[in-house]
Amino acid sequence: MVGVELPKARQVYLVLRERIANGGLNAGDTLPGEQALAGEHNVSRVTVRRALAELEREGLIDRRRGAGTFIALQNAVKPVVADLADVLSNLIAMGRSTDVRLLAFSYQDAPAMVADALRLVKGERVQRSVRVRIVDGEPFSYLTTHVPERIGVTYTEPELASKPLLALLERSGVSVDRATQEISAVLASPEAAAALNVDIGSALIALTRVVYDGKGRGVEHLHALYRPDRYAFRMDLARTGRNGGRRWSPVENGHAEAGTTKGSETQAGNAREERGKRR
Amino acid sequence: MVGVELPKARQVYLVLRERIANGGLNAGDTLPGEQALAGEHNVSRVTVRRALAELEREGLIDRRRGAGTFIALQNAVKPVVADLADVLSNLIAMGRSTDVRLLAFSYQDAPAMVADALRLVKGERVQRSVRVRIVDGEPFSYLTTHVPERIGVTYTEPELASKPLLALLERSGVSVDRATQEISAVLASPEAAAALNVDIGSALIALTRVVYDGKGRGVEHLHALYRPDRYAFRMDLARTGRNGGRRWSPVENGHAEAGTTKGSETQAGNAREERGKRR
DNA sequence: TTTAATTGTCTACATTATAATACAACATGA
DNA sequence: TCATGTTGTATTATAATGTAGACAATTAAA
Missing domain, CATH: 3.40.1410.10 (Chorismate lyase-like)
Structure with a gap:
């Protein structure tokens, strides 16, 4: 039965993408810290970081060392x-x-x-x-x-x-x-x-x-x-x-x-x- | 970048489900053997079996030891x-x-x-x-x-x-x-x-x-x-x-x-x- | 300046997924 | 009955993925 599950990093990625798109988070808002996200989702910080890396690669978030992670300005690529x-x-x-x-x-x-x-x-x-x-x-x-x-x-x-x-x-x-x-x-x-x-x-x-x-x-x-x-x-x-x-x-x-x-x-x-x- | 990919077993599962639904396979048809499927998809037989197990659990296929794997009769649950x-x-x-x-x-x-x-x-x-x-x-x-x-x-x-x-x-x-x-x-x-x-x-x-x-x-x-x-x-x-x-x-x-x-x-x-x- | 919080990086380890192989149990048709 | 091909099961090895912790670099605010 195991083996067809989604990797945790992808699950976290999905949840965050959803929150950014429809979850009431506006451009420029600060995301919770990686540690906090890891706690919320019951995964390690490394896993959260993989999800964030994917979001960053797609231009949905900006990460600034020492400052935090922010929702990118023009994230909505309208179809x-x-x-x-x-x-x-x-x-x-x-x-x-x-x-x-x-x-x-x-x-x-x-x-x-x-x-x-x-x-x-x-x-x-x-x-x-x-x-x-x-x-x-x-x-x-x-x-x-x-x-x-x-x-x-x-x-x-x-x-x-x-x-x-x-x-x-x-x-x-x-x-x-x-x-x-x-x-x-x-x-x-x-x-x-x-x-x-x-x-x-x-x-x-x-x-x-x-x-x-x-x-x-x-x-x-x-x-x-x-x-x-x-x-x-x-x-x-x-x-x-x-x-x-x-x-x-x-x-x-x-x-x-x-x-x-x-x-x-x-x-x-x-x-x-x-x-x-x-x- | 790694970590957000789909597991292979799930990929195979998706392919097979697609073929069963829209790929011209009719109820009662015999699926290729696990060995053959493993070859087609370039994965091991174990991985194919995981995908098949998921399909079986959802009632889309019937597996009979010694005989083969068959498309279930009433698989199309029409929405x-x-x-x-x-x-x-x-x-x-x-x-x-x-x-x-x-x-x-x-x-x-x-x-x-x-x-x-x-x-x-x-x-x-x-x-x-x-x-x-x-x-x-x-x-x-x-x-x-x-x-x-x-x-x-x-x-x-x-x-x-x-x-x-x-x-x-x-x-x-x-x-x-x-x-x-x-x-x-x-x-x-x-x-x-x-x-x-x-x-x-x-x-x-x-x-x-x-x-x-x-x-x-x-x-x-x-x-x-x-x-x-x-x-x-x-x-x-x-x-x-x-x-x-x-x-x-x-x-x-x-x-x-x-x-x-x-x-x-x-x-x-x-x-x-x-x-x-x-x- | 100091302090605290953040992201970036690294190491070591545990867990899980996948691969390769062998063999048993069963079904089918010659 | 027998040969063949199938699914079921097990073993072992390797790779991928996830976890835990420590520390550095940077930022921002006290």
Whole structure:
């Protein structure tokens, strides 16, 4: 049973990061001393120091010998905030350069989950592709798509790497009509972590979208993973008329806000690259 | 720099769990032998066995001596899928029993992030509360709310533990009008992990909602953490008219589907409780 | 200046994780 | 029955991680 626990240094790191982000600690505040932190968390000072070193490397804190440890001034690297409907359009509208790398492309039997969602007969063949979308030189989404073979054959591998999948589907005569999507959270698997340049086991936003044509047949199964530090789903809600109903309705928000802070981005970006290389 | 890495056993565990969930492995399939897995992942067989032991404890696989390791039949404990607008209403509509525990309640200076979102003067006092919502006996959301002091004083601590916050706000004359919410993913901090009965460092869905009154003043800042195995945000989208626009519009879905499988829930629930107790 | 508190550094040791190997117990199919 | 491959168990060795304590360097305040 032992062996799958998190190292203590990482636990302390997590707790402190949480306190800095949401725990009511403001920029410039003084953190408790290493000795005190060691006591609070029931670990040795050396372990606390490892956690603090990681936080310092990410630019969240400043440590000054003799003085103490302080919360860094511009610690919040705000993610790009975009509407839930169409990520790509929003990014382009923000004037960002996007690029795609095709990591895998094959035809195979449909996994049970996909066959179920697309309403295929079990084992029907599908086209599977894995792509990484790169925005402004940094990877930020890891896309796994499954498309029924009969539709997949209407476009080629290089086309998939250069054009949006939805456009390819429409070109082949499919009427893209309706979709269902779910948002969840997962830990980064080694493959996804490598592609997105984050640590294995870090948190990722998971989005699963199933697209149907006019007749209700599934035409695309998309499983997307996003870096939460680079992206967040945002929606505006308005209270629905009936009083006491206590319900919200989604509101079309004209354009998404670009939320990435200029100054801090480069710094955090570099720190992250180091982290990725260290193995 | 060392000390915050994930143990190899946990990395292998993550990979295998990912493959079981989304990697095209179906129920009943045979996993590669421990020796083979050790080779694939460049770790020793002992390490692979630790990862497998964890998966077995969670009911995802069956191991039979002499025979092999198999994917458990009913492994997919589907989360409760609900609409993004109003979680609580959906749960009640599903006929589920919900309960609330109040973990913290205090008045304090507003953290920078909250003050910013609610458009308060920095350091203005706010009421902070931490609640855990329990559905069908299992904790599934961890809510941290900040409300401006002038509004917070209109209700009492026990009221907060028994009535929805939005109802309390309206009772005090606040016109709840508009909200913005963002969905992201975070790792479970020790506090959240303990409250939600999951492992430290597991992935959680993070939702931040800021509610405004008719005059655009912030009246509530909600930070919610959900267990992804118990919950997922779902939305239905329809293609917007203009052809080539390639945009989606949210669709009101009348009622959310209850997605929890009866049989598997108890089993997985028990496994999880064990996990929570082991420390 | 003095004093106390802080971070930085170092050493020695204990505990835990991982690796490599061998062998037993069991299942399966030839 | 037998050969083969599997999981279960044990042993040993090495590496990684955590602990404890002491001391130096620096800061800030008394």
